Amino acid sequence: DVKVTQSSRYLVKRTGEKVFLECVQDMDHENMFWYRQDPGLGLRLIYFSYDVKMKEKGDIPEGYSVSREKKERFSLILESASTNQTSMYLCASSPPPGHPQHFGDGTRLSIL
């Protein structure tokens, strides 16, 4: 079974802090994704990566950056956290597009 592991289930940070969310997958998938989930809005794509050091912006990249130094790890960075970034963050990985994405358990991030 594919395993996607997110470093924290719950995280509380303060406005202005730099926040790192880590995601690791164990299936050698080339594609990795970060989504944000808010009530009534479904999942929205923040960034994705299709190879090491390669990344593309999703639908809502403002205020975020990402890093993929190794194939199995994809990090989401909030450069200067703001209260409107309080949300559930979900990481996913997949083989070539068209295949199911496999999700981590999510990180519920609160910015105070």
Added chain:
Amino acid sequence: AQKVTQAQTEISVVEKEDVTLDCVYETRDTTYYLFWYKQPPSGELVFLIRRNSFDEQNEISGRYSWNFQKSTSSFNFTITASQVVDSAVYFCALSEPYTGRRALTFGSGTRLQVQP
């Protein structure tokens, strides 16, 4: 542009009732994939089914069945004889792998509550 609409925000049923979750999609591609995911209260998204645009056969898996109709751009999900464990948020999603968009486009989700 791609879009997925789940018009039902929340549905509440009593155990053993049948329930259908609607999903309508928009795409300009002829080759695409549709998915359903389940998100139980614990939070993780669980993959349920994938259907490609060339296969309109309905699918049944136990109490779950899916009805794909290209003519109406719909991919509806029916749970027969619902159970309390079916309580979750269900997401429909669209993949257009040949457009360069590698990510899924999700609907806003339908929260299903099954009362005992």
